[in-house]
Amino acid sequence: MKRVKQRICGASMSLAGVLCISPAFAGGGAGFQIFGGDVTYNGFIRQEDAINTSGVAQQANQFGDPENGRPINRVAGDPFTGYKTSLGLGLPANIGGIPLPTLLPPTPGVSNLNLIGTSDTMTRFIPKRDPEMNYHILRFELSNSISWGSFSIQSRLRVVGDPGGLGYRDFDAREYANIGAGNIPGGPPRQFGSTPDYFGYSVDGKQNPLLFERSGRNYQVDFPALFAQWTNGNVTVRAGNQSVAWGQLLFFRIMDTANGLDLRRHLILGRALEEYADSRESAPGLRLTWQATDTISVDTFAQQFIPTILTNINTPYNIIPSQFTLHDRYWQDGGYRKVNYGIRIRDELGNYNWQAMFTRRYNQLGAIRWTKSLVNTPLPNSNVLGAAFNKYCELALGSPLGQGCGPQLAQSPLQASSTGLQTAEEWFNAASYIKLDGLGGLNKAVDDFPASQQVLGQDIGRDPVAAGNELDAFFMASEGLRGHIERKYFQENVIGLGGGYVTEGEPGSLWDQLIINVEATYTPHRTYTSVDLGHDFTKQNEVQIGLVMEKYQRFFESIPATYMVFQALHQRSSDLAGLLLKGYGSENYSATGVKLNANVPVSTNPKIVPGIHGGANYIVLAALQPTDAYIFEFSAAALIDVQGGVLFQPALQWKPRGNMTVNAFYNYVNGHAFNGNANKNLMSILEDDDEFNVRLSYQF
């Protein structure tokens, strides 16, 4: 019989000779040939929405600042007593409710101003505006490959757009440009100068630092994967933009050290069972995988160092207090020229496995400290203290006439700004929220910057009252102070070991086919953000130990097995976000009992950074229950910070048709579930992120 010869391409000398398409083979992802290579592509379009159910904006944002609308008394401290006493001089602001005359009229937000402007009541003039939506994006992804036998080119294109508005409450810095010292930002204008920069990634000195990404305020276009692959027997080499995922633990990144995370889109609040599929940052580089024996595989990589990308200020999931300007030194320090590399060996021995890894990398999290603002803006002369300070700087410190304290502030980490901090209470609350030392931070802003001392900044030791007085003095004089901080990156070695075991018990029992994996890493001399943001970063050894137990168990004959996961993580020095544990547990200071965080104790003698001892401990409990044929999947996942916080996510996935997927999930965050003080756990940072999520996907 005649042998069938179905030729995909004709032997034409026309264009079809090099580019031919055979629709007969199309379907379900489609396939055809280009230049003799087999092409495949598939993709999806997805609408992703999150409805805010917490009723408040993220507390790190301007509109979510708990001080907004709260009248708070301020009394400027006396620098000549080390700020231990006030400059109020006992002058009343009113008599019998009738305001007394003042040397200068009250500035926006100020009431109860005394005659000489050294005490008042500040009501932050930026309103509290609560969003209805946390997230609404339209996403398009296209995966593509073209292969010529053992050589192929593979790519994944991601396009994300968010029009803004539509239930957001977008802060616009320009609306506060005419108050006080205005709002000259000092950072990348797109991030700090106007409305939120949802997707833009720019660092100081470079607008688009990533080779495979272009992003802006409302869009992001990137290639999470774009590489050439060559396979020769048991060796595979990939060259190009790619990500590397190591380790058996889900959510807990112990051995998953190769790449940072891109937190811009949905922070860590996406569908839990998708882990970091969308957020693991890729990087250009070379990866070589070698299946050395049937059981031993060796995986190595060398990639350009790319940092974890944080959310921008005033975006819905922002976690960095928006009264601060972050200067990312990735480009200026030449971080883009650095290379991370590592090797992992893994061996499967029946029911056992072991793995060992080593990574030499620049820690993608980086470390943060105070930095000079370089913003030469005088204190506003619209208040007595500001005018007095400016005059002092001009007369005593030699500032050019008209520049007041601008030259000194430019050499300090502070900048007069209407979008800055306004009260001591706000300062302490912002510091404790982000696990920093409100007292030490103030001292370092003075000690590490001689210019701060020139304008009468002083180290007040561990005296919260003096700190409050000093802070209020500068806040009153500046009519708002922005802090300037910088993020720098440091090299480290991560050494890891892991082992796994699959149990064999009574068939069908809970103890049969239980998959257990343990992983541990040791990182000597990891560089951390000091809790006082001091110039000298903190170096500490870090130990991470994680346990994961996975089990598929059929509880019902009529529906598929339930997938259950238990995980535990212990970290000796830092938390999941890389913040030092010694910065945990602060209480807030207020001279008048103002409680900006209902879940944090407040007093005039608060415990500041008592830290938590014995390390940070986290537990994950998750379960997935599909229905018959996996049309519906019910799942639930809980991340528990044993110091008192819970992130709980019940979820439903529905596949009504092959090309349609509907996801609904709810993020419930409780940053004060137990243990008294919300600052003792990490979840408090996400406290305002309760939300109902819906995703509608069409795939092709």
Add this chain to the structure above:
Amino acid sequence: MRIRKYDFDYGRRELMKKVAVGAGAGVLAPLWPTIVKSADNISKAYPDELISIEVNTKGKVKVGDFITSANVEYVKHLMDPIMYQQVLKQGRKILIGPPTTDVTKLFPYAYLQATLRNAGKGAFDATGNVVDKTTGGPWIGGNPFPDMKTGEEATANITLSWGRHDVSQYAVRDFDINPDGSPAYTYDFYWTELNTTARTGKVPVFQDKKDMLRYQSVFFTAPQEQAGASFLVPWFYDQRKFPDIYGYLPQFRRIRQFPANQRFEPLVPGITLFLSDAWGAGDPMLTWGNYKVVRREPHLVPLNGNWKGKEHPNWENHHRHGGPKGETFMDTTMELVPECLVVEAEPTGYPRAPVGKKVMWIDARTSMLAGYVTYDRRGQIWKQVEGAFGQQVQGDVSNNDSTGHPNWSWTFVHIQDVQSGRMSLLNHVKQISGGYSSRYEVPDEGVVYDKFLTQAAIARLGTV
């Protein structure tokens, strides 16, 4: 037609007697010696009513007829219970083809040669595993028990070499149908199986892996949500051991181990195929038990005549009918198989398996699966797996192997879950997206192993 020397039910009575005494196949003559003597015509081994559908149905059904709800009662005794309901209630039509009496058309050439060559050498050792009794080593290719008499022997014949090629790579396009008859999902996946032992080729043991039976992997290339999901299942030769399961899931971007006993779950949403269903013997045979031959009987089976290589460049069967929307069944040609062993087994190694019992119809001539039905733990009928096996020949077009013989493999599979009403239609196609093509022999098996059957391989094939 030969002159009928026996009464109408003679053949069926004789088959039942054989069950009682545990005898081998064949009625008028022992089947296996008949095959050895004249494989191209085994009709001497059976009376007419087991060869001819017309005789079997007393003239009610002839070759070329369609079985429909109007005449299905005449062939009800030749069907499994689900097939009967499909025709009676769901509008299924089945074209009756001529019987294949040339057994060489029911095997891959090399596999039949190995079966003939190694006949009589197969035996079970003390552990219940098949060995070459001349050496005590692993099986050496072909059916170890060509004249099977027990459920264990019949199942071993299927289990040791699913695809009956030392290496098989199937490009599969799967269409899943909703209970309301509407199209639900379409998947492309690539299924690779490489036997390390029980091989028919010149190399008796692949890469000296005597302790293994096969390596098997499946990875999805479309649609987007499942593309890149891949599973690797290395099988031990010892059929008492569960195979390990490693999976590369798109969301995790890395390989994870799965419990070995999770073989009764759909791999992807909407599909009714479980790993356990493969060839009716998807699990190591000694993890099941209580095998017994409950009947020997003739059966209607889709064999040759179902490959679509002439009418569709990608071999797809797009002729659909039946069900609520006329899309539930692929047009199928079936023929009368004179003798099938009806073997029952229970999942004794899976106390929590949803399956309570499986029933396999196994063609006595080839020991290939001819029908498969599962029951749930309550004893309610659950799923039917109906695979068509045959030569890749349609009219004057054929897809030949390197020896010039037409390739033999499975052509399509219907898998219907009658409790949920879902149907999966698996097409064994020429090529799926990504350029992955079906093939049953390769120049270098080591390349296939490295490319598709290691952990590094499934990670490489996974989502990027």
